[in-house]
Amino acid sequence: MDKILVVEDNAELSDTLCRNLQAEGFMPYAALSLAQARKYLDSGIDLCLLDINLPDGDGFAFCRSLSENTAIPVILLTVRDGAQDMVQGLSIGADDYVTKPFRMDILVSRIRAVLRRVRNRRPGDGCLYCGDVCINKKTSKVYKKDCPVELTPNEYQLLLLLLEHKNQTITREQILEKLWDVDGNYVNDNTLTTLVKRLRQKVEDYPQMPKMLLTVRGFGYKAVDYEG
Structure with missing residues (x-):
């Protein structure tokens, strides 16, 4: 379930937005100020309506901060309809711009479109994406919904292998050929089963019903994209 941060100081409009977003299958977080919004930034937010x-501050400045310091996409909400404001918003990192008043079905469509774009984004940014999981190959760090995930070296290598071959089945034999434990010892078949289980516990919302790291019975495993 995608988490949407709604930063809107009009309490009535905020409540309406949150109720409608929840009805559409999202998990909304309401913030009536920037101070409240900042408290939610470590909650795995998928998108910000701003x-x-x-x-207590300028939405443009907050948008720039999100763009520079997080991977959270932003849709600006405003009564301003001037082209200059729209250009300014998009130039500082906003992913879309919606002018009030707006139809809820159109806003939801824009939200889904932005989420689709960011999950298939930037092939040259040094990162691998799958569902809501990201591997930054430059730093060897893993994130789930923009929150850091601590992995062991073998868990990282397994996830990296699967994401580098996303949507392709990797046989158990191929995985075993690639993986060695931290002491340089060969990872055996039983260890691989345990390794996959541990990795799912860290990157899947429901490890017992995985949506991203799938078992291909009789062959091996594959990583697939999914919408939360």
Whole structure:
């Protein structure tokens, strides 16, 4: 379930947005100010709906901060409809711009479109994406919904192998040929089963019903994209 941070100082509009988003299958988080919004940034937010005019700061500045310091996409919500404001918002990192008043079905469509784009983004940014999981190959760090995930070296190597061959079945034999434990010892078949189980516990929402790291019976495993 995608988490949507709604940063809107109009309490009535915020409540309406949150109720409608929940009805559409999202998990909304309401923030009536930037101070409240910042408290949710470590909650695995998938997208931010951001009003420009807020009581404790400038929405444009907050948008720039999100763009520079997180991977959270932003859709700006504003009563302003001038081209200059739209250009400014998009130039500082906003992913879309919606002018009030708006139809809820159109806003939901824009949200889903942005989420699809960011999950298939930037092939040249040094990262691998699958579902809501990201591997930064430059830093060897793993994130789930923008939150760091601590993996052992073998868990990391297994996830990297599967994401480098996303949507392809990798046989158990191929995986075993690639993986060695931290002491340089060969990883055997039983160890691989345990390794996959541990990895799912860290990157799947429901490890017993995996959506990303799938077992291909009789062959091996594959990583597939999915919408949360």
